[in-house]
Amino acid sequence: MTDFSSYLISEDEIAKRVSATISSEISAEERKEILKFILSIIDLTSLEGADTLQKIKLLCDKAIYSDVPSAAVCTYATFTSKVRKWLKDTSVNVAAVAGGFPGGQVPADVKLMEVSYAIDQGADEVDFVINRGKFLEGNFDEVFEEIFKAAQLCQDVHLKVILETGELHTISNIWKASEIAISAGADFIKTSTGKIQPAATLEATLVMLDTIKEYHHKTKRMIGIKPAGGISDVDTALQYYFLVQHILGKEWLNKSFFRIGASRLFDQILNELSGN
Numbered sequence: 211m212t213d214f215s216s217y218l219i220s221e222d223e224i225a226k227r228v229s230a231t232i233s234s235e236i237s238a239e240e241r242k243e244i245l246k247f248i249l250s251i252i253d254l255t256s257l258e259g260a261d262t263l264q265k266i267k268l269l270c271d272k273a274i275y276s277d278v279p280s281a282a283v284c285t286y287a288t289f290t291s292k293v294r295k296w297l298k299d300t301s302v303n304v305a306a307v308a309g310g311f312p313g314g315q316v317p318a319d320v321k322l323m324e325v326s327y328a329i330d331q332g333a334d335e336v337d338f339v340i341n342r343g344k345f346l347e348g349n350f351d352e353v354f355e356e357i358f359k360a361a362q363l364c365q366d367v368h369l370k371v372i373l374e375t376g377e378l379h380t381i382s383n384i385w386k387a388s389e390i391a392i393s394a395g396a397d398f399i400k401t402s403t404g405k406i407q408p409a410a411t412l413e414a415t416l417v418m419l420d421t422i423k424e425y426h427h428k429t430k431r432m433i434g435i436k437p438a439g440g441i442s443d444v445d446t447a448l449q450y451y452f453l454v455q456h457i458l459g460k461e462w463l464n465k466s467f468f469r470i471g472a473s474r475l476f477d478q479i480l481n482e483l484s485g486n
Contacts (some may be wrong), residue, residue: 214423217385217444224381228412231456232449241448244474245479248447249278251465252476253305253436256285257312257404263292269473270296281465282335287328294332305335305370309360312374313404314341318356325360335368336360339403342377345387353387354394370398370436370469373412376406382412388421398434404471409439412449419453419457432462438471445476 236244249433254273256265266289273280274297283293284305293304304326310316321338328336338360345353361369371391375384377454391399402409415437435458436451447470454468462468 217382217420219417219420221381224413224416228416231416232412232452233418234452242483244448244451245444245483246278247463248283248410248451249276249476249483249486250281251469252280253282253284253438253469254280254476255283255404255471255473258265259285261289263289266293267296268301268437270475273302274300276476280476281469284335284337284471286306286344287324287331287333290328290331290333295400303334303368304332305337306331306333307337307339307372307403309338309340309356309372311337311339311372312405314339314374318352318359321356321462322359322363325363329363332397333367334425335370335472336364337370337372337400337413339372339374340391342374345378345383345390350386354390357391357394357396363420364395364397368397368434369395370387370400370434371396371440372388372400372403373418374403374406374409375401375418376408381413381417384417388418389425392421392425392433395396396433398436398467398469400438400469402437402439402471404439407440410441410450410452410471415450415453416457419454423457426458434467434469435462436471438469441470441472442474444460444475444477444482447472447475447479 273283282303282305287306308324308328309321325358373387
């Protein structure tokens with residue numbers, strides 16, 4: 211595994227950068243157009259133990275029947291074949307979580323079997339959770355190896371690696387986990403599973419965006435970003451939009467490189483656009 215750089219920016223500096231970035235003033239028309247864009251990059255998600263086929267079918271219907279379809283529907287892999295059928299001939303991708311979601315604390319071969327299963331069931335994208343315990347113990351090579359092997363299995367399937375930043379505790383850890391995931395072959399890095407607090411934060415996302423920017427500067431390879439977990443209101447979603455735009459630029463403002471994991475947010479945006 212490659213030696214990684216250090217991240218020397220303080221928490222205060224990160225907070226100042228976030229504050230400066232998200233304070234953009236926009237017209238009502240600009241806000242409307244940005245909200246339409248955000249609708250198009252949402253991964254509509256349901257990852258509950260009580261999920262049923264009926265509930266997931268309704269989620270798929272929501273994804274495709276608005277004027278602006280969502281980017282993907284993300285579920286447990288046991289629903290993937292049905293989601294594939296329900297989204298057939300649409301622009302909405304099929305995403306599945308894997309890797310022992312949400313804890314990641316299962317044997318590496320089991321995590322990889324789950325990745326293979328999701329792909330076999332028809333997933334276009336796999337959201338793969340890292341083992342935070344191994345990371346916090348300093349077993350970085352093991353974390354890298356798990357992601358690398360998952361990336362080898364994915365090939366043309368997009369691999370979105372979930373860091374669970376709320377359990378990484380420090381800015382330095384978020385930076386290092388981002389570098390490991392990207393170097394191991396992630397197509398996206400994702401903040402959170404949505405199962406712990408804090409989930410997505412602007413500060414953690416800024417660190418991840420800095421990592422993506424540095425990697426792109428060195429290699430010219432574009433890596434996607436997916437904040438997820440707790441982004442349920444429109445103004446918060448706009449803040450993430452401005453953060454990505456400011457740090458990475460307009461080149462990242464499409465669903466190939468920017469996603470938001472949410473479900474309630476979708477309804478909130480639709481309500482605002484319809485004037486409710």
